[in-house]
Every structure is written in structure tokens, then in C-alpha cells.
Amino acid sequence: MTDFNKPQRAVVFGYHNVGVRCLKVLLAGGVDVALVVTHEDSANENIWFESVISLCQAEGIPYITPADAGSPELLEQVKAIKPDLMFSFYYRNMLPAELLAVAPAFNMHGSLLPEFRGRAPVNWAVLHGATVTGATLHEMTVKPDAGAIVAQMEVPVLPDDTAFEVFGKVTVAAEQALWRVLPSLLDGTAPRLKNDLSKGGYFGGRKPEDGRINWLLPAQDVYNLHRAVAPPYPGAFTDIGGVRYVLQRARLSGNFGNVVSLSLPPGLTVVDNCIFGVCGDGRMLTISALTADGEPVTAEQLQSRLAALSAGGQ
Incomplete structure (x- = not known):
């Protein structure tokens, strides 16, 4: 049984601006972030976003950058920490069932689920002419973006907004959604709302x-x-x-x-x-x-x- 009188221990899988902002929310909320799993920046990518690694270094948080999220070594490392919770904030790899079984896990997705499930949700929303989108914190399951909804925050998509501008809004929405629900998430009273997969659609990555x-x-x-x-x-x-x-x-x-x-x-x-x-x-x-x-x-x-x-x- 979880002791809510001591800080909740978490393992965070994170990258990008959403990873940085949501990790800061956890720290501000008193969560004991025992480990961050992130990515090394790619020399072949236009890195226009904030660095999770830099935040970890500034805050003294242990971090690793495994090539394979499904490796037995990573699984054992996470198990050894015995986290109360796990979070995925724009981590780019799917987490396998064995890893998700270690502790309750929650993912921050850049759309109003069940809309625009899958990859590059902000880009797809703009491409399809959406006038509103947002951020959704949901329970993680093996099937992507399919778990119960814990929190949502919406933002407008104005007629001339680019995906870059919308992503900035979605980052703030993710921070707000997590901040609002974090106390109830930590004490076990957070809501679980139906994620109706008969609505919306699943979208793949973009090239x-x-x-x-x-x-x-x-x-x-x-x-x-x-x-x-x-x-x-x-x-x-x-x-x-x-x-x-x-x-x-x-x-x-x-x-x-x-x-x-x-x-x-x-x-x-x-x-x-x-x-x-x-x-x-x-x-x-x-x-x-x-x-x-x-x-x-x-x-x-x-x-x-x-x-x-x-x-x-x-």
C-alpha cells in the first residue's frame, strides 16, 4: 500500500519541450524523480526545442539514454527503483508491456484524445484544419493513446497558426493539465474518463x-x-x-x-x-x-x- 506521507517516487521517460515543462511540474509538485530516461540529440535533426538532459544536469537528476526501450537491462533498472508512478512526456519510443507493468504509467499526448492519436498530433491537427486541439494525460496501455483519460486542456488553433506556434500552446496546455491533476494523481483520487476509440483517428509519423x-x-x-x-x-x-x-x-x-x-x-x-x-x-x-x-x-x-x-x- 502506498504511503502518501512520503514523496511519490517516479521514473520519467521524457524528451522535447513537453518533457522539460512536465518534468518541472513534477519537481515543483514534490515528486521524487529517481530516474529520467531520454534521448541523445541527433546530429541529423534540427534541434529547436529544449533539452531534458540539460534540465537533469541542472537539477542533479540521474538520467540515461538507452537505445532500446524494450531492453532487459532497462527493465531491471526501472524495477530496482521501485517507482510508485511512471510518466512518459514526449518520449519517442513505445514502452513494452513488461515495463508498463512495473507501476501505474501515464502519458502526455499532444491532442484532445481520442482525436489525432499516434504520431505528430499537432502537425496532423493543423493539416486537417482543426480549430481546437490541446494536451491529454492518459493511462498508458500497450495500445498507443488508448488508456483512460486523466486530464485534458484545450487550446485554440487560429487560422494562420503554424504547427510550431500551436506546439507552443500545447506545451503550456500539457503543463497546466499536469499541474491541475497532480495532487489527485498523487493521492490516488484522479479521475479516469473513457477514451472512446470509436471517435477520432490514428495517424502515423510524418516524413x-x-x-x-x-x-x-x-x-x-x-x-x-x-x-x-x-x-x-x-x-x-x-x-x-x-x-x-x-x-x-x-x-x-x-x-x-x-x-x-x-x-x-x-x-x-x-x-x-x-x-x-x-x-x-x-x-x-x-x-x-x-x-x-x-x-x-x-x-x-x-x-x-x-x-x-x-x-x-x-
Whole structure:
């Protein structure tokens, strides 16, 4: 039987901004964090987020970075700690059943479950044009994002929010949700709400190639793609004449009569020294920052390139 007069001991699996903020909540709430399991930063990744390792070093918390969350060595190490609770805050690997059996385990997911279960929930929410999302703390089961809901906090998704901006809101929502429920979680009275898997959907991870633009789609769909993968993510892109053009900043414009009058085809174009992306429904994205094979390109440069391709019959 758990003694609630002594600090609850926890093992935390964490990474990214949500890992940092939620770990800070546990520390502020008096939880004895005996071990943090995290990831080494990858040299091949754009690291734009906070470091769980740096927080552990600053707070004197033991941490490890195992390559395999399912290894017998990790299981034995966690068992030896005899945690009262375990948490997963944006840890990137699934935890096996044997590990979940060690102690009650809770995961923080970046959506309002059961919506957008699975990987990259914020990006998928923006891509699908969601107007609200949030963070959900739920019981961990072998099936991902399927356990009972313990706490939720919602945030708005504004029409021009990028996934990066929404992720910032979701990070705060995760911190708030955990902070509010932590006392009842520690004394065993936290709620358990049904996570209705007949609603919402499961989504897989996203790859840079998923950012390829289909200009035949309606402008809102193309704009949602741009918002979902805008920097610091890899960005929405289109290939023209062997050159990869990536949208860095864009906005969805109103209806332009000149699109019809000029009979502009879908794709990148330059009108009045401004770069636009013409979409399948005749509406355009106003593109204020564009790169060509990683280098910034101006409207004048783009117009010259497109003219040269046109003259060459490509």
C-alpha cells in the first residue's frame, strides 16, 4: 500500500519541450524523480526545442539514454527503483508491456484524445484544419493513446497558426493539465474518463517528403500543409526544373481576379513582383519568403528562372 506521507517516487521517460515543462511540474509538485530516461540529440535533426538532459544536469537528476526501450537491462533498472508512478512526456519510443507493468504509467499526448492519436498530433491537427486541439494525460496501455483519460486542456488553433506556434500552446496546455491533476494523481483520487476509440483517428509519423505540394488542391488545403510543416519543420515544397522550392512564409490570400484574367496555371508564379502559389480552386497563397535548394530567392530571380524554363520548353 502506498504511503502518501512520503514523496511519490517516479521514473520519467521524457524528451522535447513537453518533457522539460512536465518534468518541472513534477519537481515543483514534490515528486521524487529517481530516474529520467531520454534521448541523445541527433546530429541529423534540427534541434529547436529544449533539452531534458540539460534540465537533469541542472537539477542533479540521474538520467540515461538507452537505445532500446524494450531492453532487459532497462527493465531491471526501472524495477530496482521501485517507482510508485511512471510518466512518459514526449518520449519517442513505445514502452513494452513488461515495463508498463512495473507501476501505474501515464502519458502526455499532444491532442484532445481520442482525436489525432499516434504520431505528430499537432502537425496532423493543423493539416486537417482543426480549430481546437490541446494536451491529454492518459493511462498508458500497450495500445498507443488508448488508456483512460486523466486530464485534458484545450487550446485554440487560429487560422494562420503554424504547427510550431500551436506546439507552443500545447506545451503550456500539457503543463497546466499536469499541474491541475497532480495532487489527485498523487493521492490516488484522479479521475479516469473513457477514451472512446470509436471517435477520432490514428495517424502515423510524418516524413519530409509528405510536404510535397499538390497545386491542384484547393488553396485552403495547400495552406494547411504549409502551416503544418512550416519551419522549423522541413517545409512545404515544390520541385521545378530540378530545383526544390520550399515555402518559408506564406499567407492565404483572397480571391484574385487577375488569376482568371491571366489564366495562370497552378503552381508558383510572379505577379507585380510578388510571389504567389496558384491553387486548383483559383485562389492563391501569397509567399513572402521562398528558398531554392536552401537559398533565399527573390521574386525577380524566380520570374527569371520560370521564364527561362518556359523559353526552353520545359
